[in-house]
Amino acid sequence: MKQSYLIKNAQIVNENKVFKGDVLIEGEFIKEIGENIIPTDDVLMVDAEGKFLIPGMIDDQVHFREPGLTHKANIATESKAAIAGGITSFIEMPNTVPQATTQELLADKFDIASKTSYANYSFMFGGTNDNLEELLKTNPKDVAGIKLFLGSSTGNMLVDNEEVLEKIFSSTKMLISVHCEDEVTIRKNTEEYKAKYGDDIPVKYHPLIRSEEACYLSSSKAIELAKKTGARLHIFHLSTEKETHLFRNDIPLEEKQITAEVCVHHLWFTDADYDKKGTHIKWNPAVKTQKDKDGLWKALLDDRIDIIATDHAPHTLEEKDNVYTKAPSGGPLVQHAVPAILEKVKEGVLSIEKAVEKMSHNPAKIFKVEKRGFIKEGFYADLVLVDADKKWTVDKENVLYKCGWSPFEGVEFSNQITHTFVNGNLMYNEGIFNEEIKGKRLLFNR
Known part of the structure; x- marks a missing residue:
């Protein structure tokens, strides 16, 4: 059975608002957005205190x-x-x-x-x-x-x-x-x-x-x-x-x-x-x-x-x-x-x-991408957690492109992406990748 997640205490950014709240992910989708969502035993908690949660x-x-x-x-x-x-x-x-x-x-x-x-x-x-x-x-x-x-x-x-x-x-x-x-x-x-x-x-x-x-x-x-x-x-x-x-x-x-x-x-x-x-x-x-x-x-x-x-x-x-x-x-x-x-x-x-x-x-x-691009109940859980106060510098050692370089080398950023969810799967977690699961073909409401 697919792992469910509860993202707690995030600064959620969606549709021109920033508000503190929780996001419950079940299967591929956002099940619930609210305050103080109580997790069930099978849900994995992700503490997002002090972090922004943005749509991918x-x-x-x-x-x-x-x-x-x-x-x-x-x-x-x-x-x-x-x-x-x-x-x-x-x-x-x-x-x-x-x-x-x-x-x-x-x-x-x-x-x-x-x-x-x-x-x-x-x-x-x-x-x-x-x-x-x-x-x-x-x-x-x-x-x-x-x-x-x-x-x-x-x-x-x-x-x-x-x-x-x-x-x-x-x-x-x-x-x-x-x-x-x-x-x-x-x-x-x-x-x-x-x-x-x-x-x-x-x-x-x-x-x-x-x-x-x-x-x-x-x-x-x-x-x-x-x-x-x-x-x-x-x-x-x-x-x-x-x-x-x-x-x-x-x-x-x-x-x-x-x-x-x-x-x-x-x-x-x-x-x-x-x-x-x-x-x-x-x-x-x-x-x-x-x-x-x-x-x-x-x-x-x-x-x-x-x-x-x-x-x-x-x-x-x-x-x-x-x-x-x-x-x-x-x-x-x-x-x-x-x-x-x-x-x-x-x-x-x-x-x-x-x-x-x-x-x-x-x-x-x-x-007209189907059910993506927003933090909404019923939408795919394509979500990104950002630590807005974590400094890091781009260098060849942390560049992931196959070509091995970046035009941003030497730039210090004062924010860092810590977690990325794709279709409800935690695909990137503090530098660790889930390489078992793949993304999905986008569909369009046309």
């Missing part, structure tokens, strides 16, 4: 590299790092090898995850210039959405045929997530800097190559197309202040047809960090200026931006330490994203209620 983060954008790129990462290693970092569910992108651009290849990824993922999982189907028929077979009940790359930062999945793009936007009712950077602008900028520096372009020019103009041009076009066709559009990883003005905050989230995400690295780093971090903070879209970072925070706090995600995209250090044109973009983040945002809570940048809204509640609402 739903990370709507990760690259776990399986199949085909497993020298960098795999679903087992990265989902393990995710639960240690308070992420209990993830949505993974299609640009693996082979790419998830047929229903059969998508099913293969679900099969791998069912055997190896410690967190709950879903995958996006990848749109290309020539797979519309296959794309339309995607089941909205058990697949997170459609992913389109409108900038070719990640292999040959660039959708640059405008006629095809309009057909995709017009033909599917599924949520379409997009990577927005204008390819023509980027190629032109790249050639200019290569003419000057060859392959060894100083990385500080990355945000000028993958520029504000490239981002805005692509995002504004995608939004224009969504308005024209009525498509349900979600724009990934905004990186510029200028783009934030394309989004609305005057209607409830549930009524928005066009939503936006920002990633942890664009909220944490700026172009001033390139001198020290180099290609280790080379992402697409690029980390840009302090003005951009400030603008992203402002838009997140006033609800023009709806979700915080990671875009976790590991590469080996050997790959990252190449010259600019050969160093791939992306970095590992799932273990450190929640602590990084909670550090900003401590600094007074945002409230813990707002952090939970952006990391847990809103992804559940936007993707």
